[in-house]
Amino acid sequence: MxxxxxxxxxxxxxxxxxxxxxxxxxxxxxxxxxxxxxxxxxxxxxxxxxxxxxxxxxxxxxxxxxxxxxxxxxxxxxxxxxxxxxxxxxxxxxxxxxxxxxxxxxxxxxxxxxxxxxxGVNKDVGWYEERCKACGNCALGVTGGICPVTMCAKSLFNGPCGGTNQQSCEINADQPCAWHMIYTRLERQGRLDNILQIFPANDWRNQKPQTLVQPGYEERKASE
Amino acid sequence: MTTKQQNQVEKIHLETTVAVIGGGYTGMAAAKTLAQNGYPVILARQENDGAWHDTSLTGLDGLKTLENQVADNGPIDILSQSTLIEAVGVPGDFTLTFMSEDRRVEKKAGAVVVATDLSSSPLTFIYGLTPCASVVSLSELESLLASETGQKEIGDKKKTIAFLVGFAHEGNPLLMQRVLESVRKIVEMDGCTAYVYVNNLKVAEDGLERLYKQGRDNGAIYFKLQTAPTVIQNNGDLRITFYDPVIRNNIELSPDIVVVEESLVADQQNISLAEILRIDLGPAGFLQKENVHRLPVNTNREGIFVVGGGREIQGLSKSLADVDNMLLQVRQLIGGGEKTVAAKAVVDREKCTICLTCYRCCPHAAIYWDDKAVISPAACQGCGICASECPMDAIQLTDFTDTEMTSRIREAAAAETKAAAPKIIAFCCQNSAFEAGTAAGLFHYDLPAGLQIIKIPCAGKVDINYILNALVEGADGVIVMACHTGNCKSESGNTYAKWRINDAYRKLEQIGIPKNRLEFATLASNMASDFARIVIDMEKRISQK
Structure with a gap:
């Protein structure tokens, strides 16, 4: 939402x-x-x-x-x-x-x-937390359902960086390190080998205005 | 925009089966009473249910007798070794899921009765003693006295037994009864001696003074002390020294066994039951908040009742009274399985955006959803918290619609008053401040000429829009009067009102309107003079400007 x-x-x-x-x-x-x-x-x-x-x-x-x-x-x-x-x-x-x-x-x-x-998501009435940056290239399938773009302060696709500190991010001790969370989630699911996968540089498509046509509706759009 | 309201009166069918959770004495008594009154019962028991009360039953059917009666009573479905893991639904239509003997069992029930027992917790460590064969807890002594070998061990060896009572905590009659019972049993054994070191004798229950006297008449010796005696434990060897205020001398005694008092605590299960059943957990883990508006066995949710040791430290006679009260409540709710209910709050399904705000805010767990929010007419208590929180104004209380409230505010702000008298609108909860305000009028207290009282069902119904619009319409001051903290009939109506007032303060500050034009106050219904003082103070404040 x-x-x-x-x-x-x-x-x-x-x-x-x-x-x-x-x-x-x-x-x-x-x-x-x-x-x-x-x-x-x-x-x-x-x-x-x-x-x-x-x-x-x-x-x-x-x-x-x-x-x-x-x-x-x-x-x-x-x-x-x-x-x-x-x-x-x-x-x-x-x-x-x-x-x-x-x-x-x-x-x-x-x-x-x-x-x-x-x-973001609704934590409770009046309380919301960010979960998605609409980067246009969803990595959640590999990263254990935790978004490195949103949850990592540097939006690193191949983390963690040197600033990871005892489960926290260097920007703030209260901010968990996204890549630490990803590691523990993958470990829990027995998918730790995912962590070795290297992501190529992201195509930051959301830096320019986007249009999306769902595949089933391309003909409908063309007919207009 | 108009509100499309659902049919406001409807006939509903209610499941007549009642689920009783907890198979101790109270739980079984509840099951038996319900069954005898024609309600099919599901009795969810756990293995050690009832263990605690066994030894303290006097003059009542023993647990075993009750167990047999429960087993003989037709419509009681006993789920043994069962734990509640999920509960959904509304009064008259709950679906409960248990893990019973490692299987998932789903049951339908119209009402739920929680009858968890108390449990004992040893206080040996507070006395600095180490549990061993000669230092035992009250429960351990009770089981010794209940067994033949235990009786032999104590009786044959003509043992001297000392009790420590009321020094580690204040205690209560229920614990005292257990001590007195054990003392009586000991002194009835030939040659055995009982010393009782006690602070306050808690005998404010039926039959306890008689029990105390009975023990003394048979030779039990009581030392009534202000502070705990010194107990020196040297392996199995015990020495108790203390100053006796009667003979004014230091005394040393060497009993064979020291029995240390216990505390009675709420069942650990209560915490998870509260969460699953969405009922409030009160002080010390008991299943009820201290709320003066609530009848003895009611919880914040309609259709979920709590009896006996689940709700407070109480003995069997009170627990059995709870069972009777529970039956009355079940009858009132379920009756014969059909009733006509008038909706107190309705959802405009076109406006509802199913944000779940109402579901999350309802203190009575009366709201669920299909594809839109649905308010159970049987569960709703009409506080209006949901209506005032709904971001789409999709919920209306049938007796206090926004349209009616808005015109009431407009009328109040436009009411004729003496020239220059400030116009003050007071939103008053009908459970407290409205009564206080009415009384203030009847008593002819001095009240502001421009005061207008608007009755609300609960302070939780005061929408921030009502406050701002009262000022927009021309009120010079607005007061919201709620019940005292912890005293709201709907638990959190006054809290929501307070939060909204604070939000309104922030807004007024940004707009540039003096904050003292708005006030939040808590009152009880008998506080007429305080009511008068609060409104007069506001009039003075406004007039000073």
Missing amino acids: IVAERKPFDEIRQLIKGYKRVLTVGCGTCVAVCLAGGEKEVGVLNAELKLSQKTEAEPAGFGEATVQRQCDMEFLDEIQHMVGDYDAILSMACGAGIQFMAERYPDIPVLPAVNTVFI
């Missing part, structure tokens, strides 16, 4: 400065699950914004909506009837959702209300 966090209130206040009518739009998928941008957070943010506008001579107006996913055009279409009434959209979706919103409504500024932080 994509994990995001609310931007500091002051930053949001600066972003919407000068706009008289702002539509805050939540997203009902990843950012709702990580308690950053679902319907509840839309209500909370709007209440904060309304409170902060109380002292203004002409307080701005705020509207709200939450769509299922801001990364799907069909769901973004659902707010079309509202958008005309506003002069800015404050999106609480991840970076992808915000950009898709901006693409769908190109005539109106679309502003971010959250920072997209990582792809």
